[in-house]
Amino acid sequence: MGGVIGPESGGGTPNAEAIRSLYFLIFGLGVVVFVGVGGLLAYTLLKFRAKRGVEAKQTTGSTRLEVGWTVGAALILVLIALVTFIKLDQIKNPPNSSADGISSPINASFNPGPAKPDLPPNGRSLNINVNGQQYLWRYSYADADTNNLNNVFAYEQMVVPTNTTVSLRIRAQDVQHSWWIPELGGKFDAVPGYTNYTWFKITKPGVYDGQCAELCGRGHATMIASVKAVSPAEFKIWFAAQKAAIATAKQDAAMARNALLAKDAAAAKSAPSTPAAMAAPAPVAAIDGKKIFVAGVPASGALACGSCHALKDAGTNAAVGPNLDVVLKGQDAAMITASILYPNKIISKGYAKGIMPANYPTALTKAQLAALVKYINGAVNGK
Amino acid sequence: MTTTTSSARQTADPEIVVDSVQPPQSGWLSWLTTTDHKRIGIMYMVAAWMFLVIGGVEALLIRLQLAVPDNTLLSPQTYNALFTMHGTTMIFLFLMPMIAGMANYLVPLMIGARGMAFPKLNALTFWLFIAGGVVFYGSLLFSPPECGWTCYAPLSETAFSPSNGVDSWIFLIQLTGVASFIGALNMFVTITNMRAPGMSWGRVPLFVWTMLTQSMLLIISIPVIAGAVTLLLTDRHFGTHFYDPTNGGSPLLWQHLFWFFGHPEVYILILPGFGIISEIMPVFSRKPIFNYKAIVAATLGIAVIGTLVWAHHMFTVPLPFFLLIFFMLGTYLVAIPTGVKIFNWIFTMWSGAIEFPVAMLYALGFLATFLLGGITGIFLATFPVDWQLHDTYFVVAHLHYTVVGGAVFAMLAGIYYWFPKITGRMLDEKLGKISFVFTLVGFWVTFLIQHSAGLSGMPRRVYEYADVNNLGLYNMISTIGSFILALGVLLTIINIVKGVRSGAKAGPDPWKGNTLEWFTPSPPPVNNFDVVPRVRSVEPMQDIRRQVERQSRTAEEAGAAARR
DSSP states (O other): OBTTTBOOOOSOOHHHHHHHHHHHHHHHHHHHHHHHHHHHHHHHHHHTBOOTTOOOOOOOOOHHHHHHHHHHHHHHHHHHHHHHHHHHHHHHSOOOOOTTSOOEEOOTTSOOOSSOOOOOTTSEEEEEEEEEETTEEEEEEOOSSSOSTTSEEEESEEEEETTOEEEEEEEESSSOEEEOOGGGOOOEEEOTTOOEEEEEEOOSOEEEEEEOOSOOSTTGGGOEEEEEEEOHHHHHHHHHHHHHHHHHHHHHHHHHHHHHHHHHHHHHHHSTTSSGGGSOOOOGGGSOHHHHHHHOBGGGTBOOGGGTSEETTTTEEOOSSOOHHHHTTTOOHHHHHHHHHOTTTSOOTTOOTTOSOSOHHHHSOHHHHHHHHHHHHHHHHOO | OHHHHHHHHHTOOOOOOOOSOOOOOOSHHHHHTOOOHHHHHHHHHHHHHHHHHHHHHHHHHHHHHHSSTTOOSSOHHHHHHHHHHHHHIIIIIIIHHHHHHHHHHHHHHHTTOSSOSOHHHHHHHHHHHHHHHHHHHHGGGSOOOOSTTTTOTTTTSTTTOOSTHHHHHHHHHHHHHHHHHHHHHHHHHHHHHOOOTTOOGGGSOHHHHHHHHHHHHHHHHHHHHHHHHHHHHHHHHSOOOTTOGGGTOOHHHHHHHHHHHHHHHHHHHHHHHHHHHHHHHHHHHTSOOTTHHHHHHHHHHHHHHHTTOGGGGOTTSOOOHHHHHHHHHHHHHHHHHHHHHHHHHHHHHTTSOBOOOHHHHHHHHHHHHHHHHHHHHHHHHSHHHHHHHTTBHHHHHHHHHHIIIIIIHHHHHHHHHHHHHHHSBOOOHHHHHHHHHHHHHHHHHHHHHHHHHHHTTOBTTOSOOOSOTTHHHHHHHHHHHHHHHHHHHHHHHHHHHHHHHHOOBOOSOTTOOSSGGGGSOSSOOTTSOSSOOOOOSSOHHHHHHHHHHHHHHHHHHHHHHHHO
16 A cells, blocks of 8 residues: 555665654544545535525624634644654664664764764764765765775665664755655755765665655656665675775776877877877966866867866866766876877766767867866876 | 614615716727726736646646656656746746736725725736746747746756746746735735725625735745845856855755745735635625634734745755754644634535535535645645655645645636626536536546655656556546646636626626625726725625615605505
8 A cells, every 4th residue: 555545665664664654643634634524514515505495594603613623623733743753763863773784883984064963872873975966876885084085886776784774974966956765764855065864774675766856957857766775794795896896997997098098199109190189289387277177178179177077176066977086086197188088988987978078189289188187187186 | 763764874875876887998008008907907817817728738748748657758858847837837927917816806896995006006017927927938939947936046056057047937036026016015005095984804805804914925925035036146147156055155045035935925825715715605605704703813823824834845955953843833833724714614604505606616626625735734744754755746736736726726716706797797607517527526636646656756847757656557647637627627718708708697796795896887887886885794795785675675665655
């Protein structure tokens, strides 16, 4: 019946179950009121319809009745409020993880935000940062250092262990989104500039689906999310595998970029005139790389990097392409150069080919390219 | 006997003295330049119904897109533009002007005035409203807004909505907002100053009471939304960052300002509906309204508490916990006066002699529909439950049950009730009853199932959905219902067109009404009343009918005595 007359449930997390029972209390009272008042209305209409020879009784009111139904309505609401307050503890405050669950102290990269976070009594839970962006959810599993960029992460599907209290910090980087997995309790908006928080403790393994619940643009309907609950042992395996996969992908990407760059240099040697970027030497210092990043080179058709990429130093926060502060952290100038010249060869996880313009080899002069790379590298890595 | 007659002479006998109507000015220019509250009212209502047709077609397109899962009929861009235009049109270009039109036409007649306090300002409000509609629909030539009728920042900022659609939306809010604000001032001044002799506050018709309250709500809330959209405009074009979190602004500021207007707006739409029901129920039950004073008190109570509950639209954003509780309890509190009115209406009919013309049927449809809308409101007011239901089709269903089931059904009842007064002709009762059945059944089929769609995990404002949890079935039912509903509205439009052309002559008082508008011919002359009667109760026409009866009996007796 869940879904037809009441909210979905099934994950066994106590907050969702408490919300569901509160819902059904109100549902029951609502049915009684609807049937009662509707019945009274129907009876009145049948009994007092105009009949020949029957005059309407000219009553103008009754204070007793008026006070009666006002107090009656108030009492129903007082009852609902009382039950809400009783259930509130179960809805709001997370319990400790079970003995077989996974818990860790609150980690350094789990930014609590200005509001006092709700944590289990022993202060130990699995900590995940949830980040909403057009039109993707990113989850980063907090670790012990304050750097949020080296955490194990995943997109779209969050994998969590059962019997474990999972605390979420929910943020958005562009427009407002809303985190909602119906079977795991209520929704919590991801508001740019704010941190929202919630938690769940799943007892039944399974995949729980949800999606963004706040209009966030044309792709709102496709911004789906899911939570996959597995046993703590399986979770540990998944976590290690994910960590290794991310490290391997990073290495592969760096190698591929270097190879491309070498090939490019060879090509430039054999046919020095082909890419405009490789010709026309000019003093790098004279060209403003930041300006190219923010405004592009309109004359030659080079679009601004900042119109698609977020880069803190340049003050851009677009989310069409990956956040450069994140994906270029720890990379070298060669890799950055290759990524600008051959955007489709290496794609960051979660992004698609063919979106970034491929005209930079001809649209930028060699000096402009060098200045741009120098600026980006300096902005991201301080070099 | 002689003393009563002489005292009545001094204050002019209440009798119908106008029996012919001056030929009204004609030609389109006379409509463009009119300051007659009745003509302005008619223009408001006709324009509002044109926008109703546009907004209705948009709604049907939305329902067509959602009829089957993973539909590709409309692009996401078109779909987002459609629900933005639908919501904005129905609220700002249909319901608000429709209420303004009805009130413009009826309030001066009901209080025995010969016009509105500021006739030229009154004309200005109409043309500002038209300008707002033109500016808004002008965006069709470029790219319409896609941010929903709530236009949340930062989605509505230039970074994420670079097209001028949002600007046209802003100008619509400003133009219609100024119109509503001036109109509300005019209404307030008219009601407080221009009532017929003897019409003390305890004898003011309930529709007029609700319009007085509504105008106060507008005066309080319109400046806030006007300020909010102006800040958005400066954010978009003049380099400010009020709502831009990357520069120290706050998206929540927009939500607070918007809902500080947005929630009273619900009562701005629904209170006049309450007023219409409170006029129609007693007439067709042949009984006085049950507890007049309690209904007035509830109306004022709703206005006061209703301005203090706005953040129940924001239960899922990061708010301090005590605020969640404050706004939950505040919302419960406003539910009480809203809810108990239903009992007042039922007990108005209790032990009456109830007749069922189409106007009364729509009023009863209002009662049943609004009852469910009120009950689902309690679900949403309870914030942990709202965490599940917020921004889903459950909310879509709830808001349509209150705004369509409440405001629109009451307005349809009002149209069937006052059409004879406005045009001098009757609407077809039989066609009206058919339209009522289609409208009511269509409405319930469309929206009842949407509660289930929301509970099954379907968020609002999605252009496609996967076929899980029976969502395909629910949405197909809803789409079928929407076409039944549209047919019902179409039948009412046909009925109105037919009625204007060839309806039966109505006479001044076809329903045996209670209030002063039935004292003057239908349609009323330009000056409304040649003689304004002294008002002695909340049902002056009952008094007048009784007195006319008494006088004619005295005259008959005198005649009989003379003959004898």
